[in-house]
Amino acid sequence: MSAAAGPGGGAPRPGGWGGTDGSGGAPDGEGLFPLPVSGPVPRVPVEIAPGAVHVPGWLTVERQRRLVDACRGWARGPVPMRHTVLPGGGVMSVRTVCLGWHWQPYRYSRTADDVNGARPAPLPGWLAGWGRAAVLAAHGPDGGGSAYAPDTALINFYDDGARMGMHQDREERSAAPVVSLSVGDRCVFRFGNTRTRGRPYLDVELASGDLFVFGGPSRAAYHGVPKVYPGTAVPGTGIRSGRLNLTLRETGLSG
Numbered sequence: 001m002s003a004a005a006g007p008g009g010g011a012p013r014p015g016g017w018g019g020t021d022g023s024g025g026a027p028d029g030e031g032l033f034p035l036p037v038s039g040p041v042p043r044v045p046v047e048i049a050p051g052a053v054h055v056p057g058w059l060t061v062e063r064q065r066r067l068v069d070a071c072r073g074w075a076r077g078p079v080p081m082r083h084t085v086l087p088g089g090g091v092m093s094v095r096t097v098c099l100g101w102h103w104q105p106y107r108y109s110r111t112a113d114d115v116n117g118a119r120p121a122p123l124p125g126w127l128a129g130w131g132r133a134a135v136l137a138a139h140g141p142d143g144g145g146s147a148y149a150p151d152t153a154l155i156n157f158y159d160d161g162a163r164m165g166m167h168q169d170r171e172e173r174s175a176a177p178v179v180s181l182s183v184g185d186r187c188v189f190r191f192g193n194t195r196t197r198g199r200p201y202l203d204v205e206l207a208s209g210d211l212f213v214f215g216g217p218s219r220a221a222y223h224g225v226p227k228v229y230p231g232t233a234v235p236g237t238g239i240r241s242g243r244l245n246l247t248l249r250e251t252g253l254s255g
């Protein structure tokens with residue numbers, strides 16, 4: 001996320017995880033998963049713009065559940081999920097927790113100095129493996145999937161009123177793609193151009209289990225979430241209401 005991520009006007013909401021069920025921590029690390037098996041939605045990749053690919057239904061319900069359980073653990077700490085405060089005093093309506101590196105407007109750091117000073121939980125190997133499989137699914141065998149090495153994840157939780165203003169992801173020094181996984185309520189994902197946060201843009205509906213990868217000429221495209229559709233989550237994922245989005249990135253940073 002970068003300047004202009006903005007609060008998007010949505011007021012912060014109290015409460016925990018918008019009605020998730022169950023509990024549990026991060027799963028143990030393990031190797032690369034096979035590609036998720038097909039669900040009821042055909043996993044046909046759709047190229048929205050050069051390098052920007054939407055794969056509906058990429059995650060099975062079981063894997064969505066696994067992700068939700070892990071995110072619930074990370075939301076508790078070591079850096080708790082919170083509303084990010086912007087430099088101008090605005091407060092983002094989504095709640096965020098990071099893995100690997102901590103993101104705060106508008107930089108990455110090893111410790112969450114704007115929260116509690118702790119180091120974020122590490123990015124587990126199994127999730128980096130999902131990232132490689134995601135790039136392969138979206139960009140094909142020559143698309144750099146096997147070399148993809150994400151070292152951070154930003155996890156955003158949207159309750160009914162939350163949204164995210166148009167912004168670019170530009171704190172990363174790597175040109176590697178951003179991998180986005182969604183669970184819970186459907187939303188409008190607005191995918192724009194690389195010059196302005198206005199038109200032209202395309203509104204794509206992201207549903208539970210969808211994958212969206214943007215890289216190459218679309219890596220710096222403005223994007224945002226102007227609307228979440230309450231009550232559209234699918235059963236079995238562990239989220240009864242609200243929307244979870246996890247983006248994997250390579251920061252290109254060391255230290």
Ligand SMILES: O=C(O)CCC(=O)C(=O)O
Pocket residue numbers: 001154156164169180182189223224225245247
């Ligand atoms: O929630 C989404 O689908 C987008 C998240 C996003 O734009 C970000 O984390 O920078």
